[in-house]
Amino acid sequence: MPILEHLWIIPLLPLLGATVNGLFGRTWPNKIVNSVAIGATGLSFLAALEAVREFFLLSPEQIPWVRQYFSWIEAGNFRAGFDLQVDQLTVVMLLVVTGVGWLIHIYSTGYMAHEGGYYRFFAYLNLFMFFMLILVMAANYVLLFVGWEGVGLASYLLIGFYFLRKSAADAGKKAFIVNRIGDFGFMLGMFLLFRTFGTLDFFKHAGAGGALGLFDKAAPLSAEAMGHLGTLTVACLLLFMGAAGKSAQIPLYVWLPDAMEGPTPVSALIHAATMVTAGVYVVARSHVLFMHAPTAMLVVAVVGCATALFAATIGLVQTDIKKVLAYSTVSQLGYMFLACGVGAFSAGIFHLMTHAFFKALLFLAAGSVIHAMGGEQDMLHMGGLSKKIKWTYVTMFTGTLAIAGIPPLSGFFSKDSILLSAYQSENGGPNVGHILYAAGLFTALLTSFYMFRLIFLTFFGKERYDEHHVHVHESPKSMLVPLAILAVLSIVGGWLAAPAFWGKPDYFAKFLEPVFAAPGASEAGTAEAVVHALETPLAIVAVITALAGLLAAYWLYVKQPSKPDKLAKFFGGAYQTLLHKYYVDEFYNAAVVRPLMWLSTNVFWKAVDVSIIDGAVNGIAEGITVVGDGTRRTQSGNTRSYAVWVVVGAIVIVAVIFWPHVRPVLGVVR
């Protein structure tokens, strides 16, 4: 089994591509640069496919398939190895990452053809692929963290790709720093886990040489033993903090909308399809721990749900096409966390996958639109594009249908299973699940509305741009082909779960079952029956909701184009709040950034460092100098004074030597 033995080949290929392009690509023509980049990613994709093929030949005992290549860090009883693993979850992620990644690479050759820094772009993109693959293939938290930080770096570089623009550089920096805040939690989570279990290796069952991984140790524990606010709860919450940073959840979501400063393929790949879902992946990967921490699960669910709703509301009023998609991404990530939070990890991963397809599609299509518009991103300056860029329109519309949850497109299935799980959830109280469901459903309505609003504003109605300056043109094949493929995937991607509707197993969930098998798997049978009974009614409700959103958008933006403004005026306060994203950035700025800067500048630096500490140091020096000057002045040059000094000295000596005699005398004086 060559590839499974040499799993490192899969991530290494993109790294090679990145290195070659980064070091030598500067002088090469675009053709060679993109051949290298696409070749590296494509080969990686092929290798992943081969690995998956081989993976299916493994017996269940051999899964997870772990290969330890070399020790990366060793200290005391701590070891972090360069260990890669493959299990079902990895397989899904691997295919999504390499597949979608490859498509986006191809798309980029067209999209970036006229941009400067072509080699740089592809080097970064390949670098991203490398780290993302490390992330999903890592067999321990530390290596996962490598990928985790690495994708953050790639994201930073790519967001700031147009570094001449201050906003782009700012956005990159913001993304990195906000991610770091999450990583702070992630690291502490790792530390706590190591402190509790003495290892950070994953495993579960198939340990090498009888060694136990973290999950093997955690799995037998009962949730009760760990307590509702126990070690694992803390650990999980800390891990979730990291996940929230990477996957843009409340309160750390602020970087993602800004990240749209990067080139559109980057937004598609990193900020929609892959990197931002890493948080979901981590939570799913750590499901063993989360299962033992109901409180943490609840937090995940609530945060996810809240984020979904919150971001969706902001998405309602955005006019920048990429911003809408960005908030939509945040919202959809919230969905995934909601799924994880209610214990439906496979549903979460399922949505992750379908979202990767349709959101990548949407972004790429949006990129195509922007490309066509010559860089224009504001939807208010578009309109009526459906005839001019037909292919883009068709594919984008497909994506919108998928995300809105219109059957039988992929989004419908994944969203449906999430809502179903939420509805059933009883963690934290009997009604919590229903509340979550309701919120999720409302979010679905909003999603449907703002996505169709996007479509209608962009492709329908009057042209609102200056036709003399903007020459709308269809994108090249290299961009359209990936769009088409992704559109197909968006349609069929959900069909793996479709059989659930007619009583057959959900193949996707079944495939992941070995990974997510809960301790109480034996009860699955009865649960499934209940599930099935609920499935159809809930699906119908969901579809109706989606259609309602569609109709509302149609009515507002196609039928009554003047209405939105009136509405906006009518709900002035609310509208402004949404338009300004609830003023969260402003709040962070005022509550955290500025006080910190002020404190650092005026208190720590100027007051403490310069005035107090250095002031004390220089003050001592100054004081000594003053005393020294005083000492010097006793040297008046006058012999008579000198004689008095001698007398003074005589008295000092005599007084010291006769101290026992002198003391009582002085005592009397006192």
Add this chain to the structure above:
Amino acid sequence: MTASLIIFFVLAALAVGGALSLIFQKHPIHSALSLIVVMVALAGLYLLLGAEFVAAVQIIVYGGAIMVLFVFVIMLLNAGIEEHTNFSKLAGFPGLLLAFALTGFIAATIARSTDTVQAAAQPGNMASTKDLSTMIFKDFVYPFELTSFLILVAVLGAIVLAQREKA
């Protein structure tokens, strides 16, 4: 009160008076004369103590040679009345106080001391000049010889320092 005590007090008063006069006289020549008074009084005290040779040397060397030298230099330099400057802040009242404190302390310590000091001084002629010379030339011959070098140095110094600049 015996006669010798009276003599002692008279001489002591003379010595202290001379010393005070040395301080209060404005003109150096008067100070010098006051010092001679002190020296003569001290010579008297030496006689009282029975140290005739020392008394003689006191008069001859101190009163005769050294003080003459002083007077000579005062005349040579044509020193007038002391200029009464007060540049030193320390040498005013603080100096006075400190000097008094020191003197008082020394005097008090000596007065209260229980050592040999308390014994009455022996009068009479325990010291013959012959014994003295024996001591100087036998026991203390080394410092004595060194003294000759000292005087040599003094001569040399006087020459080097006071010599007029060659043209």
Add this chain to the structure above:
Amino acid sequence: MIPTNYYIVLSAILFGLGVLAFIFKRNIISIFMSIELMLNAVNLAFVAFSQAMHKLDGQVFVLFVIVVAAAEAAVGLAIIILTARNRQSLNVERVDLLKL
């Protein structure tokens, strides 16, 4: 007879007056004279002690002190002459070029 400490106290007083004189005289020659006064006080103490203990070495010491005083006088007066020549003043307070 006269107790020795009378002599010693007298010598202490003379010594103290010498110190005072050193501090309060301005004329360099007078200051030098006050040193001689102090040396005389020392001599008195020596002779008194020597007498009290019936030992001669105290008197020998006195003789040496007198000789040294003579030598000092020679050098000292030479220095005074030199200073007077350089400064045209015998006031010790005006000799303050070197200071601080």
Add this chain to the structure above:
Amino acid sequence: MFPRTDDLLRALPELIWCGFGMLAMLLQPFVRSRHFFTILALVGAIGGTAAAFVAGATPGEGFYGLIQSDVFSFFFRLLVGLVAVLVVLAADSYLERENLPFAEFYALLLFATAGMGVLASARELLTAFIGLELSSISSYILAGFRRDSTKSSEASLKYFLLGSFATAFFLYGIALVYGATGTTNLSRMDDADPGSNLLKLGLSLILIGIGFKVAAAPFQIWTPDVYEGAPTPVTALFSAGPKAAAFALLLRIFASVPAATHFWFWAFWVLAALTMFAGNLGALLQTNVKRLLAYSSIAHAGYILVAFAAVTFMANDLNGGATPAYAAVLFYLLSYALVKIGAFTIVSEIGGWGEKNLTLDDYAGLAQRQPVAAAALSLYLLSLLGLPVTAGFFGKFYIFKAAVNSHLIWLAVLMAINSIIGAYYYLRVIVVMYMREGSAEAMAAPAVRFPVAVNVVLTVTAIGTVYFGLFPNQVLNFILQPNLIAR
């Protein structure tokens, strides 16, 4: 009544120094050659130093207990002899530059050296007194040797007046000690009653006299003025010779009069603290390098006094507990003498005719004009600062060790603080030499070529400083003999 041969041998170094001094005086009217007198003085100085070996080879009391020849006096005679040799070499070019009479100068130098030798070997306070006067009176004259310089004569006058003043205290102290013990011979004072107030007072006054000589605060008050005003080679002599000799006398008193150590401990503690601060604080703002080094001498006297405090603390330990403290003093004096003479020699040469270039500004950019001189001066300053690989470091180290040994932690801490203050002004000189640019005309002026004699001085002192900074062993083992000082 001619003295016995052994007595003469035991006093041979002083006799030779005096003899050559006299010879120089006698030949002065007949020989006009400068070199003749330099060589004569050199021969005399070296001869006396060599004679120290002869004296050292015949240990014992001399002249009926007036002097003592032992390892201790041997060491100090070597030290003052070395100082004399170096000063002769350093003075040669100075005297020529300033057009001063050399025969007299060398004679006085040799007499002063003899006086120091007497001090180092004296076991009788009378001898010590004469030795003290011999060196002092010569010093007064040497200080005023530049007759036409107002500063020089002022230095001479101040030194003379205050020196005599202090000598009077010293003498009065001797008188009181005599009164208390009935003798002026140190070797007969070992049974002195420590409770005697007279003895206490006497020893206090003696301490004042010696304190003046070693420039302990507040008797240090004369030092900067005299050091600044005196001709620079003479300053070099002052900073090294008389100070060492006076310390020798102090040590001798310690060793011989156990009672003294009872009284003096706290006195030394206070003196040491005051002296260190007086020296270092005073030097802080100096811009005149010569005066700065004078203040530095005071500070170093303070450091040595720390060791003295340790000696007084340990002196009653008859098992040789005080030996390391003695050793600390001796080693320090040696390293200090080397460094100070080297430093003042450079100051003398840089000063030029009429001692014009003494301020820090004159030293700016010296490293580029005269790299060797700057390097040497830096070495000396670093040794004074107490940086490793210099003798000064070991000197300071041993003093620290002595202080800590005697549980004088606070004194050690004060010394540490003073080392830091001291570091500031030593570094300032180095900084000026290396890091500041000199004035344009100074940089344009041709480099001063040092005469051979001066180079010899610098070589000897620099090599000595480094050598004792790396291998203090020989000297130390020599000092650390149990019979270092005759009791």
Add this chain to the structure above:
Amino acid sequence: MGSLFQGGHLLSILIFFPAVGSLALLLLRSDDHVFIRRIALIVSVAEFLFSLLLLRGASFASGDYRLVEYGQWITSPPIHYHLGVDGISLFLVILTTFLTPISVIASWSSIGHRVKEFFVMLLMLEVGVIGVFLSLDLFLFFLFWEVMLIPMAMLIGIWGHERRIYAAVKFVLYTMAGSILMLVGIIWLYNATGTFDLPTIQQMIQTGTLVLEPRAEMLLFLAFFVAFAVKVPLFPLHTWLPDAHVEAPTAGSVMLAGVLLKMGTYGMIRFCLPLFPEAARRAAPWVAVLAIIGIIYGALVALVQPNLKKLVAYSSVSHLGFVVLGIFAFRTISMQGAVYQMLAHGISTGALFLLVGMLYDRRHTFEISDYGGLATPMPKLAAFFLVAALASMGLPMLNGFVGEYLVLLGTYQSHWAWASWAALGVILSACYLLWSYQRVFFGEVTREKNKTLADASAREKFILVTMSIVMLWMGIGSTYFTRRTAAASQAVIDLVEPQRPYEARVTRDSRSGGQPVVSWTNTLPVAQASSTAEGANR
């Protein structure tokens, strides 16, 4: 060749070879700059190669000292010429010998006047630093410790910038103020033990031959600690550092940040912990608090610095805080991390200073506001700067991560609160580095002068590539280093706090009520606990 060094004088050669080199330089004519530079380079490279022999010459599988040289030097007090190398000093020596030729190359054209003296000082500095790392006699250690001061002060004072004299003097006085107390401490220790020999004293403490009373031990600990803390520098003794760095020439900054600061932390590991374990334990909370303050405070102050070099200097305060924290957490892991962080910081901050120096060479300013948009005229320099900045902020796969991670991980095992506060530094380091990077390199070129700046020259590229490779290597192949430092670190920890199996503490930690951590008291099932122990010992 091999036999010569195998025989046992390799350490002496390492110490004195640069001294010989600088003497040779002294004898050269001072106006042939090229030749002087070449000789300096040859000497420093040869020294580097010699130091590599250490890796071949000895195995570091146990914590003992290797390649020991022992000889009488001074008989009273007994001071020995005692050298030895162990896992901790090994790489610090190599770091020193590595950074010296780098500094020589970096100074190739930027030092234009008094060239000979410059390289003499640089080599003398190397002598002092290597001596510090290899000395096993307290006295000898102190000697080298002080010797190193003067060349460094000269480097700052002669070849520095505007306020160089102030900075140089401040540097020396600060350090001396600390070290003079250490001298008193050393002597005190000698009085208690009668020896200056470090291994001997260590043994006496271990075997209980020497028992210091608590107060004395604490005072001694402080005497040593303050000296080291000044050097590190630990808050609040750090204010010499920004001045020294800003004023120093590039090579000076590189050596200062790269090696000299490590002398402080090295001293803590080598002396404070093994000699005064009890005092160290008692002081640990205070030290840790200072270290944490240093981490956060240094980072915050760095954040708002308008001066690029000062920013990097303050970042050192922050980074070294991690090292101190790791040392005083008394965990094997954190100690390993601290040692690693020392090396990593030497490389990455060294690289940052080199880069800042290169910017200075072009524009003669450190003010961030004078730059902006430099990525356009000089993309290569920008790329290298980014690599160095990322390494400095602890990005995995680069050198900074391993040390920081281990320190925090280890610290967390015993003191979760310390680690949690310290981990804030990880966030802040990203803030100040990225922000400054953005202001310097991103955006449009705002100043006319900056438009025509030349990108990295071949010489600069050589330096930067070398540094980058090392950073990458240290980030990936950390076990190459940690396997050699492990035994020695463990030995130190064993002296201070013999490690209990950590499980015993995991769940029985009953601190703080009411907080989420209250369930810390939960116990793992017994069977589970034993299996975790197995896992731990793997």
